[in-house]
Amino acid sequence: MATYKEIKGVTVQTLDSDPVVNAGSWSSGGDVNVARNQGGGAGTQTAASLFGGYGSPNADHEYYNGSTWSEQTNLNTGRSSAASGGTQTASLLAAGYTTTNVNNVETWNGSAWTETTEINTSRRGLSSLGQVNTAILAAGGYTTTAVNNCENWNGSSWSEIAEITTTGYSGSGSGTNTEGLILNVHPSSTSQYWNGSSWAEQTDTNTSHSPGSGASQQGSYTAALIFGGADPSLAKTESWDGSSWTEVADLATARRGIRGAGTSAVALAMSGEVPPVSAATEEFSFPPITAATLTEGQIFLSGGTTLKGFLKAGNIPSGTWSSGPTMNTGREGGGTGFGTQTAGVAAGGDPAPSALVEHYDGSSWTEAGNDLPAARGQGGSAGPQTAGIIMGGFPSNQALCYTYNGSSWTEIAELNTARSTGIGFGSSTSAIYAGGYASTNKSETEEWNGSTWSEGNDLNDSRRQGSGGGSTSGAGFFAGGVGGSPGTNPTQMEVWDGTSFSEASELNTGRGYLTGGGEATLGITFGGGPISPGTTNKTETWNGSSWTEQSDMASPSETSFGTAPGAATGTYRASGRISGVISTATEEWNVDNALSTITVS
Numbered sequence: 001m002a003t004y005k006e007i008k009g010v011t012v013q014t015l016d017s018d019p020v021v022n023a024g025s026w027s028s029g030g031d032v033n034v035a036r037n038q039g040g041g042a043g044t045q046t047a048a049s050l051f052g053g054y055g056s057p058n059a060d061h062e063y064y065n066g067s068t069w070s071e072q073t074n075l076n077t078g079r080s081s082a083a084s085g086g087t088q089t090a091s092l093l094a095a096g097y098t099t100t101n102v103n104n105v106e107t108w109n110g111s112a113w114t115e116t117t118e119i120n121t122s123r124r125g126l127s128s129l130g131q132v133n134t135a136i137l138a139a140g141g142y143t144t145t146a147v148n149n150c151e152n153w154n155g156s157s158w159s160e161i162a163e164i165t166t167t168g169y170s171g172s173g174s175g176t177n178t179e180g181l182i183l184n185v186h187p188s189s190t191s192q193y194w195n196g197s198s199w200a201e202q203t204d205t206n207t208s209h210s211p212g213s214g215a216s217q218q219g220s221y222t223a224a225l226i227f228g229g230a231d232p233s234l235a236k237t238e239s240w241d242g243s244s245w246t247e248v249a250d251l252a253t254a255r256r257g258i259r260g261a262g263t264s265a266v267a268l269a270m271s272g273e274v275p276p277v278s279a280a281t282e283e284f285s286f287p288p289i290t291a292a293t294l295t296e297g298q299i300f301l302s303g304g305t306t307l308k309g310f311l312k313a314g315n316i317p318s319g320t321w322s323s324g325p326t327m328n329t330g331r332e333g334g335g336t337g338f339g340t341q342t343a344g345v346a347a348g349g350d351p352a353p354s355a356l357v358e359h360y361d362g363s364s365w366t367e368a369g370n371d372l373p374a375a376r377g378q379g380g381s382a383g384p385q386t387a388g389i390i391m392g393g394f395p396s397n398q399a400l401c402y403t404y405n406g407s408s409w410t411e412i413a414e415l416n417t418a419r420s421t422g423i424g425f426g427s428s429t430s431a432i433y434a435g436g437y438a439s440t441n442k443s444e445t446e447e448w449n450g451s452t453w454s455e456g457n458d459l460n461d462s463r464r465q466g467s468g469g470g471s472t473s474g475a476g477f478f479a480g481g482v483g484g485s486p487g488t489n490p491t492q493m494e495v496w497d498g499t500s501f502s503e504a505s506e507l508n509t510g511r512g513y514l515t516g517g518g519e520a521t522l523g524i525t526f527g528g529g530p531i532s533p534g535t536t537n538k539t540e541t542w543n544g545s546s547w548t549e550q551s552d553m554a555s556p557s558e559t560s561f562g563t564a565p566g567a568a569t570g571t572y573r574a575s576g577r578i579s580g581v582i583s584t585a586t587e588e589w590n591v592d593n594a595l596s597t598i599t600v601s
Contacts, residue, residue, distance in 0.1 A: 013300045015302060016303065016304075017303075019293055021593070022286065026269070027285075030067050032050060033062055034060040034062070035278055036050075036058050036277055037054050037255075038053055040259070043091075045263075047087070050069075050270045051075055052082060052096065053271070073113060076104075080096055081096050081170070083096075085131065085133065086130065086131070086136070087131070090110065091107070092133040095122060095126055105117060117156060118158075121147070123142055123147060123169075125170040126138045127169075127170075129173040137151070137173075139171075139182050140171060146187070148167040150164055150199075161197075162197065162199060164185070164199050166192065171184050171186065171210060172215030174217065174225070174264070176220075180221050181224055183215055184205060190204055207238070208229075208323070209234060213256070218263045223265070225264040227269055228256060228269060229258065235252075236251075244362075258270065259271060265286045268283055269284070295310065298310045299598070309596055313591050319569065322587065322590065324587060325586055326585060327346065328358055333561030334349070334576075335378055338382060339384055340570075341571055342360075343360070347381070348372050348376045348393070350378060353393075353395060355372040365574075372409060376395070376400075377393055379420060379422075379424075382425050382470075384427075386404075388404040389412075392433065398418055413451065416455060419436035420464075421437045422437075422464065423478055425471070426473035429450035430449060433445070433453075434459055434468070435466060436464050441463050443459040465481055467514045468516070469518040469524075474497075474498035476496045476520055477494065477504070477542065479494075479507055480507055480514050491506035491508070491510035492507075495520055504545075505545060508540055513558035515527055515560045515561070517564055522568045523568055524540070524541050524568040527553060527558055527573060529556070537557070555579075555585065557583070561574040561575055562574070570589065571589045572586055573589075
């Protein structure tokens with residue numbers, strides 16, 4: 001038998017201790033002396049400053065040394081919701097709210113606050129950029145309405161500069177007054193990039209943190225951290241690498257009106273409101289650069305005896321849903337979505353039906369400009385973005401099938417039995433289309449060999465609008481659906497072994513109109529309806545022998561677009577019906593890597 005070195009060309013590394021996950025985590029710090037929200041802040045994780053905040057009004061000022069808070073000289077004008085920035089010993093606070101909006105500006109020199117030149121527009125809820133108190137940018141805010149004013153401080157005076165592109169208030173900032181990010185201005189929740197002269201829309205966070213989030217004020221436009229916020233409160237934390245946002249460890253205490261300090265790698269979350277106001281301080285850090293960190297696919301001997309691997313969580317993945325970008329045109333997919341989480345296709349759909357095609361790259365939806373040859377919805381689908389296949393569909397329960405190469409559609413041989421709402425799996429050259437509807441629910445299964453469709457062994461129960469998965473025609477599954485036995489929304493699960501379907505362990509919640517994907521031994525299904533009392537947001541994963549309840553989606557949905565064959569460790573739910581209304585919303589399912597002991601027999 002070949003050795004691991006003969007197969008891979010390297011030996012298995014032996015380590016005295018396990019490497020660590022290269023992901024940030026929060027830990028408890030010392031509580032502030034005066035709990036408050038919407039305060040001003042400056043500095044780093046081990047030399048931070050917190051001043052002002054919501055109160056009657058609150059002028060309190062405190063220093064943090066990495067473990068404890070100490071009282072300092074108070075502000076001259078107590079206030080909340082102001083622009084702030086700088087360092088622990090050289091800070092600035094501008095505008096804000098007392099019992100009315102104010103334009104006061106104060107600077108701190110390490111021992112005293114001094115009144116200085118007022119900002120031009122009195123307002124509260126400003127977003128700010130700046131790492132020194134002589135170069136601060138204050139953007140947006142609220143007067144009697146949200147505004148897009150932007151002013152720059154040069155150490156002695158304020159000047160009006162280019163307005164932010166989206167009017168809003170209570171956002172967060174990372175970077176300097178010459179290059180930085182304003183994050184999640186309320187109520188739009190958008191993010192914007194500042195290049196020193198103009199603003200441009202930037203990739204939005206996965207979850208809206210507005211209003212009242214904290215951020216790494218000493219961060220940059222390519223390395224930022226945002227945490228907390230929202231109403232009533234949020235614990236989520238996201239990290240920015242210059243091109244995309246990634247969810248990292250949650251705060252221990254969910255809150256809004258939070259103040260942040262530090263960098264994207266070493267940050268501080270100060271006070272805020274749960275509600276009520278919280279005195280909590282939390283410290284965020286990534287492993288130091290000297291730490292041995294885990295990489296996906298890594299296999300090693302721990303302590304010289306135990307074989308371990310760092311891979312996506314095993315046979316029962318534990319994942320979470322996060323908000324994604326909206327589609328351009330909302331519609332019901334019902335099976336005409338395929339591809340992967342970062343290279344997806346949503347083709348056609350109802351109502352109408354539609355011929356529109358949109359592509360998904362993991363961060364945004366774009367119209368592909370290559371519509372289907374004929375409008376249709378609720379067919380079966382399979383394959384990746386550049387080698388997909390669509391089978392059957394509405395209107396009139398079609399037999400037409402098309403393949404897709406990523407840029408154009410080609411009509412291929414028709415199904416033997418015209419129908420819609422069946423499920424497909426496999427590839428554009430070797431696929432299965434099972435079940436569906438044409439006057440009655442169908443049990444027919446057809447096999448595609450790249451040139452013709454042939455009759456295969458039927459499903460055990462006739463049904464439509466189920467969920468399926470499988471990257472090859474030799475192994476897949478059909479879960480749930482409308483019809484079958486018993487009832488109209490069965491829990492039935494059938495597994496395809498390349499020749500026939502056989503009954504397997506049932507879903508925990510029976511339903512039709514659901515979405516899913518994966519493989520015959522590692523699958524996922526989510527959403528669906530109608531069940532009492534209606535549409536569901538339930539998610540279940542399949543480990544090859546049983547279904548397990550997982551994290552629910554944010555919104556109950558049915559007949560959504562998904563990925564085909566999908567992946568139990570990474571997929572999305574896009575558009576479809578939410579509470580009876582066609583939606584454009586996207587949610588993404590992600591499973592984190594897990595360090596597991598590998599058993600070898």
